[in-house]
Amino acid sequence: MSLNILTCNEESMATVMYRAFEPIGSLLNIDRLSVLAVEDNVAKYRYSWRSDGSDNPYGQGFNIDSMTFLQRRLRSLEPILVNDTETLRRDAENEYQMLSELSIQSVAIFPLIDGKSIFGLLVASNTKEPSPWSDTQKTILSRLSTTVSELHIRMRNQKEMTALQDELIEANQRLHIAAETDELTGLPNRRPFMNELEHHANSLYVSTITTMMIDVDHFKQYNDLYGHVQGDFALRYVANALKHILAPCGHMVARIGGEEFCALLINVSHQEALVLAERMRLEVSDLKIPHTGNEPFGVLSVSIGVSHQVVDEQIATQLLLENADAALYRAKEKGRNQVQSEPSENKQ
Incomplete structure (x- = not known):
């Protein structure tokens, strides 16, 4: 008993x-x-x-x-x-x-x-x-x-013990979220972005993958002119503008460092990706954030490189990023505040 x-x-x-x-x-x-x-x-x-x-x-x-x-x-x-x-x-x-x-x-x-x-x-x-x-x-x-x-x-x-375990689980979840979140903008950071990219690159349900590299134009000069505190505010505004365009469509945008952002779009055509990229560029320009060091525009702007890939076999995620980076480099070469796409043999 x-x-x-x-x-x-x-x-x-x-x-x-x-x-x-x-x-x-x-x-x-x-x-x-x-x-x-x-x-x-x-x-x-x-x-x-x-x-x-x-x-x-x-x-x-x-x-x-x-x-x-x-x-x-x-x-x-x-x-x-x-x-x-x-x-x-x-x-x-x-x-x-x-x-x-x-x-x-x-x-x-x-x-x-x-x-x-x-x-x-x-x-x-x-x-x-x-x-x-x-x-x-x-x-x-x-x-x-x-x-x-x-x-x-x-x-x-x-x-x-159960209460303590629940507290530990909750604390671990908060730490996990904090570890994968950019503190300044609230966007995901590089780690979750790369995990998502790797996951979709190996998924049977993905037909196309689009990556975008997004860079704030002449941001070093912006910090020099307006100070780092104002620079932080500017990055938050840019992050919200990018998220405003992509989040409703279920697409991911992350801050991967400094003034650089990455976007990941799944199962969209090449033309749809370019339309979204152009909308993001305009959304940032329409913020009308003064930037006298970004001539000839006079406002804060972004340059965007787009890489679109049809998934017909296993693809290297690093290549997707390198292609988007090459497109971004070309956008800067051509005068910034624009969208460029890396040529691809397979486009939709």
Whole structure:
């Protein structure tokens, strides 16, 4: 029975307790056996067995604030054994009154201890007539109280461990997100971008892959002219502009370092990719962020290199990036603030 109690879970606890209490009560020849939880000086029945099958009249519990005898004895953490409740009439009037209302003639109360404090009570009682508590009864009830206490401690520790594990999982998730997120812009950084690119390059459901390299024009001069703080604000505006165009279409844009961004478009035609790239370029220009070092435009702008590849066999992801980078280089050579595409034999 002890093993069954110690190994039960929270869902089966009530059933296990009742199945244990019934044979123990019969074996010890007692009329009632209960476990009460004590919190803020209120005792509430958690599990209860009665030989006559009657209901628990104190289902909502009772206050022990005024029961000074009970509280004084419990402070010692020792069992309270009353062979005849009539002996309480003079020195413990409140306790006597309650026990009389319950028709209890003798009672044994074993504190359930969690460390050094009491979290509950194991109460055995007789209602037919006063009966002295034998050594066998005291020994078995004491062992039962220890078992119930150990169960409580195990479940408490289990809950604390589960809560700690949940906190660790949540913390790990936050760290994982932080490790894959660019702190300045909130966009994904290089790692998740490369993982996505590698994943789609080896997927059976991908027909085309488009990569874009996006660079803010003359950004070093912008920092020199307006300062790095203003440069950070500018990068955030650019990131939001790029995301505003691509995110609604389900495409990915990432900041891979400094003023450089990458975009990944899956299953779009070459022409569709160029249209989106041009929309991103215009979206940044329309921000009208002053940049006197970006002549002849006078505002912050981006150059974009596009590489489009039909996936008809395994492709090298590095080649996709190199082609987009080559297209970006050509866009800069031709005067910046424009979109260039790396020529490809297979275009849609």
